[in-house]
Amino acid sequence: MIKITLLKTLFYELDPERIEIVEVCRYKDRIFHRIEKSFDSAPEIKSVTVEERYLPYSVLYYLTVNDEPKPVDVNGEPARWILEFFKEYRPDFLRSDLQEYLNHNPMDILQCFEVGKIPSYRRRFAYSDLTMTTMEDIRNGNVKKDERKATFPGIQFRS
DSSP, X not given: OOHHHHHHHHHHHSOTTTXXXXXXXXXXXXXXXXXXXXXXXXXXXXXXXXXXXXXSSOEEEEEEETTOSSOOOSSSHHHHHHHHHHHHHOGGGBOTTHHHHHHHSOOOGGGSBOGGGSOOOOOSOSSTTEEEOOHHHHHHTOXXXXXXXXXXXXXXXXX
């Protein structure tokens, strides 16, 4: 697993529909998922925030701990918190031989997951507020008149 995949997985698993204690904050093109939870193996960490930031051709993910202004690396104390989080909420994402692996190797959070079991979290559509108009819809009269103009023919905005 690579670091951005881990952060993306953590961002989507910190979803208020999955875990009710998660807070969501939006600021322009940035989305923050925040949880206040501490584990015995990482007592210094009281809250974790994962940020999803949209850029022109990519999406970046950042991890901040205890409401600090700068993002932190996933190694060290955050790695122990992330591992405990996934042990509690999504143990099926972790390796089946995790304890044996940790006994014989130094902790590397990126090696603790079964990548094939983690979903891709891809969105179904690039723009979720747009719908496609087909010829069948036009023939059946199911198309509403919309005065807004889209850049591509055949795309309409949802009302």
